[in-house]
Amino acid sequence: MHVLSLTSPGVQVFDAATAVSFAKDCNDQLAAAIKKHPTRFAGLAAIAPQDPKEAARLWKLAAGQGQPFAQVKLGAAYIKGKGVQSSIVEGYAWMAASDVPDAQPLLREMEKRMPAPLLEKAKRLADERRALRGAKSPKKS
Numbered sequence: 001m002h003v004l005s006l007t008s009p010g011v012q013v014f015d016a017a018t019a020v021s022f023a024k025d026c027n028d029q030l031a032a033a034i035k036k037h038p039t040r041f042a043g044l045a046a047i048a049p050q051d052p053k054e055a056a057r058l059w060k061l062a063a064g065q066g067q068p069f070a071q072v073k074l075g076a077a078y079i080k081g082k083g084v085q086s087s088i089v090e091g092y093a094w095m096a097a098s099d100v101p102d103a104q105p106l107l108r109e110m111e112k113r114m115p116a117p118l119l120e121k122a123k124r125l126a127d128e129r130r131a132l133r134g135a136k137s138p139k140k141s
Contacts, residue, residue: 004030005044012049019048023058031065045070056083063094066133071098088114092122097129 006026011019023046030043045062047055056077062070075095078087092110095103111119130136 001042002040003042003044004033006046011046014048014050016048016050016054019050020054022046023048027058027062043067045073047073052077052083054083063097063129064132068098068100068133071095071129072100072103075103089118089122089125092119093125093129096123096126097132099130 006023011023011026014022026046030045034041034043043062045058045067047058049055056074059070059074059077063074071094074084075091075093075098077083077091078085078094079091080086084090088110092107092114096107114122
């Protein structure tokens with residue numbers, strides 16, 4: 001499997017409007033390539049950090065298509081309240097759905113601090129979002 005992405009300097013060198021437009025075009029091409037060859041390619045969505053709300057919207061599109069790294073980035077946006085309304089439940093759910101190993105230490109720390117009802121809700125949402133990429137909930141140890 002190959003991971004496709006826009007390389008440096010990315011869209012960061014442009015004004016916000018140009019960066020958003022360019023990122024959207026890149027992501028559309030990325031999605032088409034992955035759809036055509038789903039076992040060959042994965043991708044990292046491009047975002048325009050100059051516009052946090054638009055960046056979060058683009059992460060949400062990519063996350064909704066089941067892209068794990070977009071799910072992590074969207075989870076981080078929710079935790080920080082960057083471009084979206086802060087939500088620990090949404091943040092946990094998107095990060096957990098990704099099953100990205102680097103997110104696990106943060107998730108374990110969040111589990112220690114979240115009230116049980118919120119954690120259960122976040123875990124249910126994570127399972128629903130794993131299904132976006134055909135993944136199942138990890139087995140409990």
